[in-house]
Amino acid sequence: MNPDVPTDQIEAAETVDFASRFAGSETFRQLFREGMALVEETASYLDGPGRSESRGLSRAASLIYATESMRLTTRLMQLASWLLLQRAVNEGEMTQQQAGLEKSKVRIEDRPADRTGPGWDEVPDTLRDLVERSRRLQERIRKLDDAIYAAGETERAPAPNPVADQLGLLAHAFGRDD
Numbered sequence: 001m002n003p004d005v006p007t008d009q010i011e012a013a014e015t016v017d018f019a020s021r022f023a024g025s026e027t028f029r030q031l032f033r034e035g036m037a038l039v040e041e042t043a044s045y046l047d048g049p050g051r052s053e054s055r056g057l058s059r060a061a062s063l064i065y066a067t068e069s070m071r072l073t074t075r076l077m078q079l080a081s082w083l084l085l086q087r088a089v090n091e092g093e094m095t096q097q098q099a100g101l102e103k104s105k106v107r108i109e110d111r112p113a114d115r116t117g118p119g120w121d122e123v124p125d126t127l128r129d130l131v132e133r134s135r136r137l138q139e140r141i142r143k144l145d146d147a148i149y150a151a152g153e154t155e156r157a158p159a160p161n162p163v164a165d166q167l168g169l170l171a172h173a174f175g176r177d178d
Contacts, residue, residue: 028086031144035083035137039076042130046073053124060119068123068131071110075134079141081106086148100149108142 046069054065085099085106094102115128 028090031140032083032087035076035079035141038130038133038137039080042072042076042134045126045130050124050127053126057122058119060117061122062119064117064119064123065127068127072127072131072134075110075138078107079134079138082108082141082145096148103145103149108138108145110138 050069054062054069057065082103085094085102088094089096089099
């Protein structure tokens, strides 16, 4: 740190645009490959061995299998959409702002299912593994999404000031609208 340079200038010079750095990184390319491979692996399983495995399940397990496979495919399609948006930014097909607007259509959050009910222990291990891996991928993407897009949101809109809001309400209540 240079003592002759004011601190505010040092902080501005050291600011890194995480979004653009991440989108072009090998880490992102690896995440993209991993996500798309999981989509393909899941589709292959559900269209092949998963169908056979699901036929012998009890009624409760069959319902869980059907529900979890739908949740799984929905989750993976949402995650794939997010990854494709980030790749489009990386390849210059859209700006980070455009991706942010499109991203609002992508849901990367969902409620975790109860995995303790009757029939869950009968669900094939492969499906359980795919569900767990998709959840881990979802959590990684959610954290990256927060890091990429939350930084931009804090730059655009100042944080609300509840004290100033309350003072304004008090001033208004006492007829002092300055």
